[in-house]
Amino acid sequence: MPDVLIQTVQPFEGQKPGTSGLRKKTAVFRSPGYLESYVQSVFDAIGGVAGKTMVLGGDGRFFAAEAAQTILRMAAANGAARAIVGQGALLSTPAASHLIRLRGADFGIVLSASHNPGGPEGDFGVKLNLGNGGPAPEGVTEAIHALSRTIDRYRTLATDDIDLSATGATTLGAMTVEIVDPVADYADLMAGLFDFAAIRALFARGFRMRFDAMNAVTGPYAREILERRLGAAPGTVVNAVPLSDFGGLHPDPNPTWAADLVALMNAPGAPDFAAASDGDGDRHMILGPGVYVSPSDSFAVLAANAHLAPGYARGLAGVARSMPTSSAVDRVAAALGIECHETPTGWKFFGTLLDAGRATLCGEESFGAGSDHVREKDGLWAVLLWLDILAARGEGVAAVMEDHWRRFGRTWYSRHDYEALPQAVADRVIDGLRRQLAELPGRTVCGLTVTGADDFAYVDPVDGTATAGQGLRVRLSDEARFVLRLSGTGTEGATLRLYLERHGDDWHGEVQDRLAEVAAAAEEIAGIRRLTGRAGPHVVT
Structure with a gap:
């Protein structure tokens, strides 16, 4: 011994x-x-x-x-x-x-x-x-x-x-x-949640897909499930071998770091569907030909259509989203007559709701969604639910999105990241906005009127745990808002995240154009570029 x-x-x-x-x-x-x-x-x-x-x-x-x-x-x-x-x-x-x-x-x-x-x-x-x-x-x-x-x-x-x-x-x-x-038990779990026969039939009809595992851990899982169990063509999963440095790739599935996949889906002859996952397999990005699905929209679509998958045919007990995530899913929950919980950022805040049966699906704006099948967000699960929805509806991604916006309106949404800032500079931006919160309501900025402002606090409805200081919210007229918070996932300096949101019934147009007034109001009030000296965000999603 x-x-x-x-x-x-x-x-x-x-x-x-x-x-x-x-x-x-x-x-x-x-x-x-x-x-x-x-x-x-x-x-x-x-x-x-x-x-x-x-x-x-x-x-x-x-x-x-x-x-x-x-x-x-x-x-x-x-x-x-x-x-x-x-x-x-x-x-x-x-x-x-x-x-x-x-x-x-x-x-x-x-x-x-x-x-x-x-x-x-x-x-x-x-x-x-x-x-x-x-x-x-x-x-x-x-x-x-x-x-x-x-x-x-x-x-x-x-x-x-x-x-x-x-x-x-x-x-x-x-x-x-x-x-x-590491794969077998998880793959068996997925087979019990989704209609693998229907998805196999979809691929058998010539449905084409590209899944970018970004040289990270999801590669073996995606190959086993998509190619071996569901019959997707060999090579559907790219960058499938986990590498210690991710092959030099940045394993974050967003339009900035998965630019090659976005370019493929915007080119002639694009596959019918594409997705990417991150380093540890808990995030996802969804694309159709010429269509990028924002994480908040993806979560709302999953909630609206989850009943099409066998594992969720019973319906949803409720949904939960992190506070910075757009309110798109709120409208779905209202239509379904189920609870919708707004929590701080971090999957740990969903745990009590899931354990208590108060939520079935949970989602966050940073490309994360999951359900009560585990207690983490799950990138491949979200991709499989999308495939189940496409198989059941017999439609492509663009048609599913347009139908969703026609039913619920469109919540225009974007996140702007200012990365690797000196901590003192990031704190100056946050503290400056925090000092203004009480005096902002009633002020008109860039054509929008501030209707409310606060520092988000949360009381867990299950165990009563209180959590304060979870992000600064400024609500605006015309069903708009912006949120500013410090990220908790960086390792170099500080990352400021600015979230922009606006809801409307017209779903046509370019996201940043539709959010231009909200972005201008956020800059006028918070002064991010002025205080940081940055010309703009490092990453836009």
Whole structure:
């Protein structure tokens, strides 16, 4: 039996988890003792891991294999009974959530920085999921941060790495390590939710699709489900092999970073349907020939048509969206007569609603949607639901979108990201707008009148947990608004996110043109470009 080592360590500044765990530059995580200090804080914050079962995996980015071995040694040294690990230390975030729930695990650790770039110069992340399969709530992440500020030792084993390349069981000290196929259980779950026969028939009729896995973790999942189980043509899935640096790609499925896919869909002879996913498989982008579907619109369409898929034929108990996400789904919920919840940004805020049966579908503007099948957003799930809808309706993406806008009107929507700002500059913008909130109502700016302004606060309707300071909202006349908040997913400087929204019955036109007055009002009030010195946003979605 290998010796348990108790190693001394100094606390590290800044080990405060954000909306999806702790994310830092890879070099920071590789600093001696940094990962170990944080993981021991995680173990201690959940009451220790003695006798518990852990799920472990990630998106295969640089340092993930090494980090997995470190975490396994630490789990064994801290008395964990079993670790269920994806083969090659791979598991998409939704697959990890499913595996936690399927196997009754006590917790899971996902090694990913989601849509952030990978490689030695890129980003790394560690996220904790609890026994319901969902991200740790704020009370737990606050406990982790508090412990990380005082930690002085961690426990590990004096042992070599174990082989994670083949499925099967082995031991590490007294802990059983079970290495599992990372794809099979998830693919079986999808087969139980969607009409695979109808989708197979769609492909058999010549339906053409392109799925860009962006050299990230979704590649093996998409190949198994789309090409092998559903009969899509070989080569439908591109960039399908997970690479430690994502092949130099930025694994964020949006029009900026998936520009080649957008160009393909705007060219003559485009496929009937296209989609992309991100680093850890929890996001999605949807395209049709000449059509880009915004994330907020995608979520609204999924909610309006979910009943066409067998897994949701019973109807929806309710829907939930993050506050910055457009109100498009609100109109769907009203038409269906179901609850619509508005939460802070971060999938962890959907967990209680899902567990209590108050929401069936959840969505956020940053290309995330999911349902009560897991407790994470799920990119491939959203793509499969789109395919089920297209098969059932016998229409293309453009026709589905036009019908949706005809029924519910169109909520014109866009997000403008100002990335890698000095923290002091980003804070100056936020603080400047916050000081104006009380005096803004009644003011007319760029032809629009401010009808309300606040700093969003949320009280969970299930457990009563209160969360404040979740984004600055300015509501405008003509069914318009803008929202300004700091992102919690960056690793370099600060990212300001400006969300622009306007609703109308005429769905024709170009998004940025239709939002020009709202954008001008936001700049006049908040002064983002003036205060940051930026000519414009770094990314527009």
